[in-house]
Amino acid sequence: MGRMHIWRDIAIGCLVVAVLAAIPSLLPSKAFQDFVIRCASMALFATSLNMLVGYTGLSSFGHGMFFGLGTYSFALLMQKTGMSLLTAFLLTLLITAMTATAVGAICIRLRLIYFAFVTLAMQMLLHSVIISWVGLTGGDQGLQGGIPRRTFAGVDLSNQYNLYVFSAVMLVVGLLLMRHIVNTTFGTSLRMIRDNETRAAFLGIIVWRVKLTVFVLSAVFASVGGMVMSLFVSGAYPELINWPISGDAIFAIVMGGVGSFLGPTVGTMILLLLNDVVTRQTEYYGLALGLIILGFALGLRRGVLDFITERLGGRPAGGIS
């Protein structure tokens, strides 16, 4: 990928932020802003997971661990210390990176389904610790009491509109960075490992180092999603680190398309829309959602964006055979 692509992506990103920032003045809807904030948080998280699943072929079932770690670590730092939002943000990234290095060093030794389950076990272990360490985390009640000192670079994030623009910026910056990462030679190494690990090793790629690096990187982006969520819900709750969070991200990327960079973002939007629309229409949310998912999975047999790309004759950038 040349420099032109980078500038083009940045231009598109700026345009998206500008359009999103303008929408509330035309359409003042709190529900829409809430939707975008949730979308930004989950899309960052799902795209970070797709760096593992779609690009490296590592199916993690426990990626929600880092999303939840982001919410808890950020909320704890803000509530229990006097540090500024930016410091807490950066420190949370550091905490996540260190945790991910330790967890990744254990998990990446395992293969395929064993990797998937050991990551899930890691997540559930952290969930159990949070539930039982009531003094620090509030146990199953979560960290209530709100996030104090919500100013970031002079912008007051307790204002709904400001938080909305902040989330959109976070999403765009995060997506641009991740897109850059998967388009470098490092990204090529990821795809080589996915397609044939032995061949990659023979060509001189140090497989464990590349896997561990991408594991840590994706964890860091997941925790950014978690921090956006923590600002949105004003705290941290056990549901944000429980297994369905990982499940949501997996469904988002499978529905949107593992082979397209924006697939997880599209999948997140579909999932959240379905969630909001279906829960309003019927109390049998599971029945309706299940039938829709079955339709997707058996009808398209791939993610929406992958399906469209193939229809248009393009070749998906990622994808798992």
Next chain:
Amino acid sequence: MIDLDALLECVTTTSCLVTQTTSGLIVGMLLFLVAAGLTLIFGVLKIVNFAHGTFYMLGAYLAYTVFAITGSYILSVLAGGLGMAFFGIVFERFLIRRVYGANVLMQLLICYATVLICDDLVKIIWGPDFYAMGMPPEFQVPPLFIAGGVVPPFYLVLISVALVIGGGLAMVLGLTKIGKIIRAAAHNPDMVSALGINTTLLYSLVFAVGGMLAGIAGGLAAPVRSLTPGMGFSILIESFIVTVIGGMGSIGGALIAAVMLGLIRSFGTIGFPLFTEGLMYIAMIIILVLKPSGLFGKEIV
């Protein structure tokens, strides 16, 4: 959070030791039945059946209804087993068959959709409330006292039935012709198919057996567990831990891991009341770190 004194006191008194061991064993045996089906399906079809907990749940509800109508516990367990064998065939034939060889995440999606649908169907048919089947009259007898520990006779029946089924399964797989075919299909399905065996039928059969085991477990558990929509989930997570610790595809491994997990649970509730689940995950992580494909799993190349 941690109460090591209570744990020490329990381990040193025989009555508590006996009570906790039996309750650990019945948890373990029910888990084993569910996990045996899971591991069998994985061993032969290389499919991770994330909907296996649903088979267990539906088996329990079916048994509940049959018990309410006939009053016979044996009939209700059989109904749970046979009903789920049939459900397994339908599930394999119409849903899972379409994603053979596909990415594990696609299988996850199909199974998760099935779980969502079945949980809501149970809500529609039986209602969202808790149900308790109650102890069948033939087991409403005073408990036995073994070395001071309380052991309801029903627990002993449960443990022996599970052991007999597990033993029977091992015998069929190890000694009979159909068992040899199943093991051969797990090893090389193309060759088995080339030798004139109908693998399509075989896969349905394997799913039927897996479903039946889960359904029987659900029926057996109905008198001692409360029935709720969504009861399949916790057993699903635990039976995954069991299959992974034992080694995916290994029935013997599943038995040992299930008993281990049952004991961790029953003694864990005494020593680490809030952290029992955490203990199970720690056990799984330690074993996978030491043996990356489980206790009895074959190395995946």
